[in-house]
Amino acid sequence: MPNPYLSVHRRIRRNRRSWPKGLAVVLATVLAVPLVGPTLLWFMPAEGVASDKALASGLSAVGFRLAALVASAVLLKSYTDLVRGPDRAVLDVHPVQPGPLVAAIACRTTRETLYLPIAAMVLLLPVGLSGHWVAWAAGALLVLSGWSGALGVGFAVHLAAVWAAYSESLARFLDMVRGDNPRMQAALIYGPGVGLAVIGSAIGLASLGLEGALLGWMPGWAMLLLPPLVGVVVGSQVRRLAEAHYVRASLVLAEISAEWGGREEAEEAMRVYLEGLAVGRPELLRALRHGWRGLRSFGTGAWVLGLIAGAMAWSSGPQDRLVWVGAAAVLLVTAVAARMGENDPAWLDDALGVGPARVAMARAAVALLYAQGVVLPVAGVLLLQQGLAAWLLVLGLEALAVLGAAIGAISALQWRGRAVWAYGPAGLLVWAGFVRVLG
């Protein structure tokens, strides 16, 4: 009997009639390669040929980072699709067959994340174009391995997290690490981290295998297949876990939501980050509220990213890495302006009684304010260490935040629910250009 969930996903795709979302990201990556290549692929000499040793160790290091980045994105996407995806809300009122449903969701996640390893392979293209096609193939294989392994691990880990949420034996451990979150939420939050530890270890070993393989150690080629092997072994539990825990995940989500609702004092729930800045500006107040209540991870995550970038600035490492990471962090945070367009209904914009330009400016202002969480720690450390000599980089990051916020707000205004897919490729190009100029 055909899988009805696969059929309905296919039908939805046909009715939606949209371009593959990742295509724009891949095209933007093609354009970004000449800009970001010299910084990303630092081991490739501008002239002449890289030594075998430099190529092997450099490609191993870059391949590891790219594969880990792709795996992280897959783990987050699989969490969104499986636990908080669109199917859950629709199907919660009906009897479901968890095995076939999770299989259909996994197929969709696979299709919708395929652009990630392709974009990563494009980033590595200068290696092949310089004549090292075997090395490029090895790098591509490492990225594909990380991606496929993360799919298997991700689905198993997120379903196991539902078990962990109810587990009496893990209750004390979860209470230790949950911070202010409900215990059940801690189980879900740490799922992607556990997944990344598992698949990241496999990717780490595979990247060592890549280095060895390029230096003539044949077992290194086999090591490149470790991540998918781990994915298959861990993923073999998905069906069993799905039967036991897919439906219960809805109960976990409801419990988490209810616990937050029960513990928040009304006044506390109404408080909003930076709200005092919006006096007399209803569109800014709305954007601040939307950002804080619906997209809070951008506001708090900005400070986490800022501390990481600040620590990099404090260390004596090369400044181009700081530019690389700082710029990426700023553009990641200013994506909040694009995300705001997803849920804001057009009638609400109209109801505010202000023009669309002011609505867009309010979203941009929120994104810019959130981005200060990245810029301020970096600026503080650089100015302490280097004094005014660091002004160019600090101003550059601030200008990047303005540009990112503007692109995000314009994307939200033009494309609403699909704004992120316009912002992503544009942000990638801006990041590559920034790295080229200041890196």
Place this chain on the structure above:
Amino acid sequence: MTMAISVDGLVKTYGRLRAVDGISFSVAPGEFVGLVGPNGAGKSTTIKILTGQLSATEGEVRVHDVDVVADPAGARSAIGYVPEFPTLYEYLSAREMITFVTEIRGGGDLEWALEVAGLGTHADRLIREYSQGMRRKTALACALVAKPPVLVLDEALNGLDPSSTARVIRVLDALRKEGTAVLLSTHVLDTLEKVADRIVLLKEGRVDADVPIADLGQIRDRLL
């Protein structure tokens, strides 16, 4: 006789708040019961537990003899449920959505369900183009299409035009006569007066009254 719905000593706490505080009631097969009460009385929480969307802190809930707390997935097979804010696949038409539901529920009468929904030629338009009323009609058709033995409707008639409301009430009445148990949560007492057998009034998380529809007049004041 096995009850279609049996709620016994149900408690649900959120921190210090007792949203549901020892509720007990039952619905027999072929019985139409109205669940009423002011906002915050515990109606939606009770319905969410009943339909396996939320776990109970204490008490037993059985639907069609399945323990909902122990087997929420199993209980869903017996229930046709329309939540207060139904979610549907935006990029399907009503016809496609209801067809899909018949597939996952193992059968159903598609044409009858479409007739109940009363969407006419709109049945082939994408749901994302529908008004709130049309979405609700589609959700109702999805809940009814497989003719499950228990129907749980949470404010399911809100936003329907009068002729659609009358048509749905007629259908629910006919299903009740065929043995379907119906639990309808609503604020509209006039609707219940026409079709319900019994009213369960919730107040502050407790059953304040459980009376035949003939006694609606006695509790109307308490409700207001």
